[in-house]
Amino acid sequence: MTRLPRTLLLALLLAASLPLHAAGPTGLLNDTGQDTCYDGAALVACTPANSGDAAANPRQDGRFGRDAAAVAGTLSKTGAGAKSFDYTRVCMSGELAGQGACPASPAQGTGANQWACTKDNVTNLIWSLDSPVYNWTAATTTYPTAMNATSRCGYTTNWRLPTRRELLSIVNNGTWSPSIDSAYFPGTVSDWYWSADTYAPDPAYAWYVNFVVGDTGYDGKTYAHYVRLVRSGQ
Numbered sequence: 001m002t003r004l005p006r007t008l009l010l011a012l013l014l015a016a017s018l019p020l021h022a023a024g025p026t027g028l029l030n031d032t033g034q035d036t037c038y039d040g041a042a043l044v045a046c047t048p049a050n051s052g053d054a055a056a057n058p059r060q061d062g063r064f065g066r067d068a069a070a071v072a073g074t075l076s077k078t079g080a081g082a083k084s085f086d087y088t089r090v091c092m093s094g095e096l097a098g099q100g101a102c103p104a105s106p107a108q109g110t111g112a113n114q115w116a117c118t119k120d121n122v123t124n125l126i127w128s129l130d131s132p133v134y135n136w137t138a139a140t141t142t143y144p145t146a147m148n149a150t151s152r153c154g155y156t157t158n159w160r161l162p163t164r165r166e167l168l169s170i171v172n173n174g175t176w177s178p179s180i181d182s183a184y185f186p187g188t189v190s191d192w193y194w195s196a197d198t199y200a201p202d203p204a205y206a207w208y209v210n211f212v213v214g215d216t217g218y219d220g221k222t223y224a225h226y227v228r229l230v231r232s233g234q
Contacts, residue, residue, distance in 0.1 A: 030122050031066035031084040033172035033181075046071075066122075067174075078121040083174055087184040090117040090126065094154015108186060110150075117153035118184045123169055124233040128152060128159070131189055131228055136206045136221035139194045147229055155231055162230040164195035164207045164216060171214035179214035192217070192225045 037046035037060040044050065046068070051060040062068065066084030069075035079088035091102035093112045096119065098104040106115040108129065118127045134143055140161050147159040171179050177190040192208040199205035199218040207218050208225055219225065 030120070030169045032061055033067065033083050033085065033174035034061045035067040035071050035083055035174060037062045079119070081184055082172060082181040085170075085172065085181050085184070086121040087181065088119045088121060089115045089184070090119050090153045092116040092151075092153060119233060120170065123166075125162075125166060125169070126153060126155070126231050126233050127170065127185070128229045129185065129187065131187055131193075131226050133224045134194070134227050135224050136194055139225075139227045140196060143227060144229060158231045159229045160231060161194060161196040161227065164197045164209060166230055167193060167195050167209040167228075168214070168216070171209065171211070173214050176213050178211040180211055188228075189226050192219065194225050194227050 035046075036043040037051040038044075038057055039050040040056055046060065046062045049055060051057060051063050053059065062071075066075055070084045075084060077086040079086050081087040089097040089102075089106055091097070091106050091113050092110055092115075093100070093102060095102035095113075097106055097115070101113050103113060106113060108115045110116055116129055118129065119125070120127065128147065130147075132143065144159045144161065148156050152159065170181075170185065172181050173179060178185075178188040180188045182188060188211055190212045192210050195207045195209060195216075197207040199207055204220055204222075205218045206221050207216055209216050
């Protein structure tokens with residue numbers, strides 16, 4: 001049996017424990033929305049002096065990825081959104097904002113040409129704007145079935161409760177209460193949202209994401225929490 005070096009094993013275990021943002025069908029990752037760095041006293045613009053490899057607090061999140069590119073003005077987006085996030089409004093008909101009969105800036109609602117969903121152009125996930133309250137079982141069965149029946153945003157199948165990592169992909173760690181881009185997810189409550197992931201040590205519990213600060217936890221499946229359904233884009 002081949003043994004891994006102790007340092008490599010520790011690195012692998014650490015990587016597995018990190019709350020990474022979700023990869024969608026495209027395989028791309030959303031960034032976190034954290035675009036500043038800690039200089040030992042406060043959050044400031046990221047520089048080699050405060051977060052470079054030789055700094056006291058090296059290699060901070062704000063130095064890398066899509067958020068850093070957004071700060072530098074080099075990030076290209078399909079739609080728009082805060083910091084590195086890239087969203088497009090979707091009308092109830094399924095048309096994207098500015099396409100067909102869907103207005104460029106549709107009003108929120110459930111009319112055919114009103115804004116009912118938001119598309120994440122990085123992960124290719126389609127998110128419903130609704131945030132009702134259900135227990136976990138109803139959130140995974142009754143509610144998706146009802147959503148499919150409404151043909152929400154042009155889709156009659158595959159609406160589902162998101163995984164925990166999918167929910168984390170829309171968390172904006174650069175803000176809080178709610179920790180999300182409210183311009184594209186209006187009405188998000190600063191509270192717990194169910195994920196589809198069962199808590200492995202006790203299947204009577206499931207994971208949620210807390211949109212006050214974007215952290216995660218677990219609760220009994222019989223309790224009612226907020227729900228936001230998702231489906232893959234096409």
